[in-house]
Structure formats: structure tokens, C-alpha cells
Amino acid sequence: MAASLTLSDLGEDAVVRALTALLPEAVQSVPLGPGDDCAAVAIAGSDEVELLKADSVVEGVHFLAGEDMRRVGWKALCRAISDIAAMGxxxxxxxxxIAAAPSMQMLDLLAFYEGITKAAASHGISIVGGETGKTTGPLVCSIFLTGKVRASECVTRGGGRPGDVLFVTGLFGGSLASGRHLDFKPRLEEGRWLATHHFRSAMMDVSDGLAADLPRLALASKCGVSLAPERLPRHAGCSVEEALCEGEDFELLLAVPAQKVEGLKRDWRRAFPLVCLTDIGSLTEADKGCTPSGIFTKGGYDHFQ
Incomplete structure (x- = not known):
């Protein structure tokens, strides 16, 4: 790799690939390592795997100065919960x-932590520890979250097959401008339902926008994509491009075998009558349709670009 390359030259996905290339071969107790929404670690003598997730929020990137800190705290934990949901x-x-400047108001820090504890209580999570540190820059909070799922129900990005129909939950676009990114509810119940009912072959959460996340699912599944962008369910006033590229939607993207589609639609309406589930395209053979890198003229969110 050229010594003069910057993170911006490479982009987030290439940076992650370069870092993970330095890791040793995965050990037998790790059925799923880097590259998915969570890592999955085998539990000795159990039919379950442990899910491991790390996430962070940074002032000026994931929220702006002056935001309601309780809402920011809610988002900080719910981002990680959304990834657990995507694994079922x-x-x-x-x-x-938490790394904070010494000049930060204590009341703001308390409000932030109250938001985290509220999200934890709402989703059955125990906060069992952490760390505090000093920064001379903006507030940074990192969350490490564990979870569990039966190995037979664990959903990955890589299970999709050509012919699978692509679905998304909810509506897209305008999350940042409206403030929805601070109040969203992770699709935990929906993800669990999809996992236990075995309708899906692959699934992930959409946080960086479909323009970034759909190619990731397709690449993990070694497929191409046939997409109907005009079918993407959007919040009022949002364009197709905004819905595809803005990110911070925290909805689920899933691939479903064609023979299971009608059953999924029927049972979903009964289970979640207030949550829309929309088919937006399909996975194709890798050499047909669009290659994942060529789906969109504009990408989704990239931390380094």
C-alpha cells in the first residue's frame, strides 16, 4: 500500500479491510469475526452464540453541540442495539x-448518561461498567454491547443467494434534519421475529444509507443487485437520493428466498401492522444486474470521505 495514502483516499470499507488483514486466522471458537453487524463467539456446551458489538458516537459527527443530551445518550446505546437486532x-x-473535556457541564454529562440508562432499561440491558477519560476535543462515547442468539437463528450478511427478494422495514430519508436519528427505536422485536421464523437468508441494519449498506450485504453474499429505487419507502418530502444516501435510518435490510415471500408478507402484516415492509429489488448472480460497486452514482455515509 502506498505510504502517501490517507484514510480519505481509501474510504471506510477499505480502511477496515486493511486493518482486519493484520489479524490472525479466526480461532475455532469464533464462528463469525470482523465484517458483519456483530461478531459471534461460541458458548461451550450451548446451542447459543454470544454476540459482541462495539460502537461510538462523536460530537460533531453523530450529533451536534447543543442537542438534548438525553436524546444523544439514547442514540448512543440504540445504535449498538440495532446491530444486535440485525443478527436476530x-x-x-x-x-x-466516555471521553469528555474537563470544561463540560456536569449536568450535561448526567443527562447524557440518563439517556443511555433509559435506553438500557427499555431494552432489558444491564450496564455493568465502563471507563471515563479526558479529551481536549469533542465528547466521545464508545459502547461495548453483548447479546445472545441461537446459533441456528443467527442471521448474517452473507447468507443471501441469487433470486432472493430484498426487503426493508420502515421509511427512509430525512433522519438528521428531522431529529429522528436521536429518537429512533431499534427494530429489536422485528429482527428477533425474522430470525425465529426463518424467513430471511441475510440481514443487516441500515445506518450509513442503503447506498452504502446494500452493496455490503451483496458483497458478503457474493451477489449482484437488481434494485428499484423508486420503490424505496420514504418519509414525506424526501427524494429517492436522500432516502438512499443520507443514512441514520436504523432500519433492517433483508434478503428473502422467493418461495418464502408471500408467507412473509402475510405473517408480517399480522405481527407488525404498524411497520411497513417493502420489497425494493432482488439479489442476482454476481455477473448479472449491477455489481455492488456500481449500483449508485452517489454513495452513502463514509466516515473518512
Missing amino acids: GLPLHALVT
């Missing part, structure tokens, strides 16, 4: 690390 799991325990 249940969240269990969290560690919370």
Missing part, C-alpha cells in the same frame, strides 16, 4: 466509555 439477537450487557 437479544442484547444483554453493556460497557460505556
